[in-house]
Amino acid sequence: MxxxxxxxxxxxxxxxxxxxxxxxxxxxxxxxxxxxTAQAGIHFVHKRPSFDPKIAGVEPHVAxxxxxxxxADFDGDDWPDLYFTNSRFGEPNALYRNRGxxxxxxxxxxxxxxxxxxxxxxxxxxxxxxxxxxxxxxxxLVYRYGYLSLFxxxxxxxxxDITERAGxxxxxxxxxxxxxxxxRDGKLDLYVTAYFRNDIDxxxxxxxxxxxxxxxxxDNGGKNLLFHNLGGGKFEDVTDRMGVGSTRWTLAxxxxxxDGDGWPDIYLANDYGPEELYHNDQGKRFxxxxxxxxxxxxxSGMSVTLGDAFNRGRLDAxxxxxxxxxxxxxxxNLRVNDLRESRRFRxxxxxxxxxxxxxxxxxxxxxxxxGTNELFVANGFISADRNQSYWYAMSKIAGANARFFEDASxxxxxxxxxxxxxxxxxxxxxxxxxxxxxxxxxxGVNDLYDGRAVALADLSNxxxxxxxxxxxxxxxxLYRDQTDTTNHWIAFKLVGTxxxxxxxxxxxxxxxxxxxxxxxxxxGSGFASQNDRRPHFGLGKREWVDRVxxxxxxxxxxxxxxxxxxxxxxxxEPAR
Amino acid sequence: MSDAxxxxxxxxxxxNLLARLWxxxxxxxxxxxxxxxxxxxxxxxxxxxxxxxxYTRLVIAxxxxxxxxxxxxxxxxxxxxxxxxxYISGIxxxxxxxxxxxxxxxFVIGGFLAISSKYVLRYREQHLWNPTNFAISALLLAAPSKxxxxxxxxxxxxxxxxxxxxxxxxxxxxxxxxxxxxxYVASFLVLNGLRALALxxxxxxxxxxxxxxxxxxxxxxxxxxxRTVVKGRRRQMVVAALIALVETLFRxxxxxxxxxxxxxxxxPALLSLAIVGPLAKFLDVRRATVRAGSPS
Numbered sequence: 001m002x003x004x005x006x007x008x009x010x011x012x013x014x015x016x017x018x019x020x021x022x023x024x025x026x027x028x029x030x031x032x033x034x035x036x037t038a039q040a041g042i043h044f045v046h047k048r049p050s051f052d053p054k055i056a057g058v059e060p061h062v063a064x065x066x067x068x069x070x071x072a073d074f075d076g077d078d079w080p081d082l083y084f085t086n087s088r089f090g091e092p093n094a095l096y097r098n099r100g101x102x103x104x105x106x107x108x109x110x111x112x113x114x115x116x117x118x119x120x121x122x123x124x125x126x127x128x129x130x131x132x133x134x135x136x137x138x139x140x141l142v143y144r145y146g147y148l149s150l151f152x153x154x155x156x157x158x159x160x161d162i163t164e165r166a167g168x169x170x171x172x173x174x175x176x177x178x179x180x181x182x183x184r185d186g187k188l189d190l191y192v193t194a195y196f197r198n199d200i201d202x203x204x205x206x207x208x209x210x211x212x213x214x215x216x217x218x219d220n221g222g223k224n225l226l227f228h229n230l231g232g233g234k235f236e237d238v239t240d241r242m243g244v245g246s247t248r249w250t251l252a253x254x255x256x257x258x259d260g261d262g263w264p265d266i267y268l269a270n271d272y273g274p275e276e277l278y279h280n281d282q283g284k285r286f287x288x289x290x291x292x293x294x295x296x297x298x299x300s301g302m303s304v305t306l307g308d309a310f311n312r313g314r315l316d317a318x319x320x321x322x323x324x325x326x327x328x329x330x331x332x333n334l335r336v337n338d339l340r341e342s343r344r345f346r347x348x349x350x351x352x353x354x355x356x357x358x359x360x361x362x363x364x365x366x367x368x369x370x371g372t373n374e375l376f377v378a379n380g381f382i383s384a385d386r387n388q389s390y391w392y393a394m395s396k397i398a399g400a401n402a403r404f405f406e407d408a409s410x411x412x413x414x415x416x417x418x419x420x421x422x423x424x425x426x427x428x429x430x431x432x433x434x435x436x437x438x439x440x441x442x443x444g445v446n447d448l449y450d451g452r453a454v455a456l457a458d459l460s461n462x463x464x465x466x467x468x469x470x471x472x473x474x475x476x477x478l479y480r481d482q483t484d485t486t487n488h489w490i491a492f493k494l495v496g497t498x499x500x501x502x503x504x505x506x507x508x509x510x511x512x513x514x515x516x517x518x519x520x521x522x523x524g525s526g527f528a529s530q531n532d533r534r535p536h537f538g539l540g541k542r543e544w545v546d547r548v549x550x551x552x553x554x555x556x557x558x559x560x561x562x563x564x565x566x567x568x569x570x571x572x573e574p575a576r
Numbered sequence: 577m578s579d580a581x582x583x584x585x586x587x588x589x590x591x592n593l594l595a596r597l598w599x600x601x602x603x604x605x606x607x608x609x610x611x612x613x614x615x616x617x618x619x620x621x622x623x624x625x626x627x628x629x630x631y632t633r634l635v636i637a638x639x640x641x642x643x644x645x646x647x648x649x650x651x652x653x654x655x656x657x658x659x660x661x662x663y664i665s666g667i668x669x670x671x672x673x674x675x676x677x678x679x680x681x682x683f684v685i686g687g688f689l690a691i692s693s694k695y696v697l698r699y700r701e702q703h704l705w706n707p708t709n710f711a712i713s714a715l716l717l718a719a720p721s722k723x724x725x726x727x728x729x730x731x732x733x734x735x736x737x738x739x740x741x742x743x744x745x746x747x748x749x750x751x752x753x754x755x756x757x758x759x760y761v762a763s764f765l766v767l768n769g770l771r772a773l774a775l776x777x778x779x780x781x782x783x784x785x786x787x788x789x790x791x792x793x794x795x796x797x798x799x800x801x802x803r804t805v806v807k808g809r810r811r812q813m814v815v816a817a818l819i820a821l822v823e824t825l826f827r828x829x830x831x832x833x834x835x836x837x838x839x840x841x842x843x844p845a846l847l848s849l850a851i852v853g854p855l856a857k858f859l860d861v862r863r864a865t866v867r868a869g870s871p872s
Contacts (some may be wrong), residue, residue, distance in 0.1 A: 001648065001695055002696050004692070005693070008685050008688050008692070009718055012714070015679075015681055016719035016720065017721075047665045056658075271776070298624060298625070298626070324724075325720055325721050326839065326841075327724055328724050329676040329723075329724050332850075349678065350677055350678050351677045353677075354677040355676050355677050387833070395727065396782065397781050412778060575708070
């Protein structure tokens with residue numbers, strides 16, 4: 001009897017090192033991600049904010065967000081540009097114009113988008129781009145711990161602050177915002193997520209009772225807001241009328257027509273709580289779906305990205321959470337979209353893809369152009385003293401009744417401790433039924449920064465998916481995708497006519513020799529990030545695309561037959 | 577009849593009903609009461625907070641525990657014993673074990689270790705470890721990269737907490753182990769309060785862990801396990817206090833950054849019981865044996 005007993009203990013020790021046999025093949029990923037940050041001339045370093053000294057003990061935790069990156073072709077030259085936000089008073093945001101030769105120049109100051117972090121206004125937490133007035137130029141909303149700011153793109157070089165007249169001068173402690181056209185009227189509406197309550201000014205605290213009232217199912221966060229675009233540069237707060245004012249400490253949102261009824265739904269990743277899906281009832285109202293399988297798990301949702309994980313022509317959701325050796329394994333969620341069949345998502349995250357440490361921004365992208373999506377996941381929370389971990393302190397309060405800890409002054413002081421610091425990003429290779437395998441080190445992703453936002457873009461218009469990571473209180477990173485050149489690809493630049501000009505929310509499905517894959521034009525996703533608006537598809541060895549179906553936000557349905565491949569195809573929405 | 581009269585007339589009737597219920601519970605096998613309580617915790621945890629992360633885990637843990645118990649008892653004693661103990665172990669494992677990557681093997685190995693420890697780690701025909709405590713401690717030490725312990729809350733819902741504490745205390749009283757639970761809780765509060773004072777740390781975070789669900793399972797099901805506690809009310813209280821003391825020492829070592837396996841920082845209560853409990857039981861059994869063997 002003792003033999004199997006000892007064998008069981010030895011087996012547990014062996015399994016601690018990893019699976020005995022892995023079916024997913026990590027060899028030959030078919031791409032390399034090369035750090036080209038310096039070569040590209042990107043020298044952005046994020047600075048974290050400082051807040052009211054009353055919460056000095058937990059400031060490293062409260063001030064641990066704000067590194068964001070979004071992609072937009074703001075000058076209309078067909079080269080994707082990059083916008084990074086900063087989070088300390090006096091520190092500038094950076095707008096990197098893509099010169100088209102692999103290098104960038106920071107033009108934020110001249111554009112009027114640099115000096116946005118000021119006392120009384122707050123500090124930037126991120127930005128999201130979209131053509132709000134359908135004039136063919138991408139405008140930008142900057143969200144802060146502070147006031148929202150909407151900037152109109154005047155001429156592709158300069159921006160004008162139109163926040164006041166747009167009716168958006170609102171104080172929101174926000175970590176995310178997305179554009180969507182929820183009522184399909186051809187104008188982009190705005191959904192802003194809120195983290196801390198919106199009556200809290202983190203620099204002038206009336207009370208230190210600002211934290212979550214529970215580590216699970218907390219609902220005392222800031223109220224998310226939905227603004228309807230009335231046209232003429234004006235917005236109207238329709239949050240209550242539309243039923244989307246969640247107060248669940250939302251860190252990220254994404255939108256797409258997830259249930260195939262033609263109307264864009266909203267998916268939320270909430271810290272200290274379950275994810276939420278708001279079903280769009282034909283633009284009249286949103287309904288919180290309580291039976292989609294999301295409500296059953298209260299984790300720490302850090303980001304949400306939508307992508308076709310298994311080439312079913314559906315958009316699945318990947319939500320990142322927290323895992324730390326010995327203390328907690330919340331596990332990330334890879335939720336397969338079965339809404340049309342069973343009105344539910346199925347969480348299939350197992351093994352490597354479920355544990356990316358303290359995971360933040362994540363994005364689906366086909367880095368090797370083989371026709372299946374990989375996943376890039378940034379991670380790491382606070383990298384400070386390597387010899388001090390706050391996890392022991394966190395373990396004392398995380399499992400306890402947290403009513404005491406709604407008051408930030410009762411938390412154990414952070415000092416210079418790390419909390420899930422120095423973690424290496426994950427790059428998960430998709431091996432289908434064999435599972436996902438982390439190939440980060442193999443493909444060249446070795447940095448230990450505290451990654452937050454991840455954005456994907458084909459920065460050189462060459463059919464490769466580059467990765468831009470905004471790191472908290474640290475330098476940004478640009479990874480150039482050196483992909484397998486024998487694989488084919490196709491990408492689409494969509495121009496809306498009846499739909500919003502940016503085509504945000506348009507969904508593209510390609511069919512190519514048995515391959516089916518779907519993507520949505522990104523109005524903001526992941527964590528504090530926004531991808532290239534041009535959906536990119538790898539085709540593997542397939543030399544043609546049979547059919548492309550575009551479902552425009554207006555409801556228009558467009559079919560393209562045999563489009564040319566290995567290029568970016570521009571498609572304009574048919575007038576009728 | 578005035579309201580006051582009616583109240584006084586009803587109150588004794590309710591009191592009698594409670595008294596009858598209380599007496600009736602005395603005829604129930606204590607193991608049924610404990611099984612009932614752990615089932616209550618399971619139902620509250622799952623139905624209200626979806627705490628255990630999938631019914632597959634429950635089926636596997638229960639299945640492995642009960643199958644192992646049935647097989648080993650038949651092999652050891654020639655008959656299948658009552659499976660209630662295995663049932664309690666299976667549910668406790670399901671609630672407490674949080675695997676990395678949604679792995680299921682910790683429930684298989686954990687279930688097997690829990691039950692087989694009763695047959696392998698014995699001294700004079702008595703097992704020394706609480707089965708669930710042994711299994712989880714072994715997993716935490718052997719596989720810290722793959723297994724963690726429940727760190728959820730009952731949603732900070734005071735009603736849920738109250739229900740579990742009230743039922744727990746009532747059943748502990750009926751089973752005759754309330755003094756163990758109370759001694760441990762009191763010792764935890766005093767010792768960790770002193771630790772906070774000595775280190776100049778805020779008091780709340782040091783006392784907070786005892787309000788969590790993991791500790792509820794710990795104080796109602798592990799340290800009070802009738803088969804592994806020592807004999808004698810006073811000795812039981814001393815052992816409970818010692819468990820709290822050793823746990824406080826582990827916490828102090830964590831405060832000071834003393835290098836040790838991560839389980840001692842993450843789950844000091846479980847590790848403390850895994851060390852103090854069997855040692856006390858061993859000495860208790862040996863003392864009883866020596867006494868029984870000594871000439872009168």
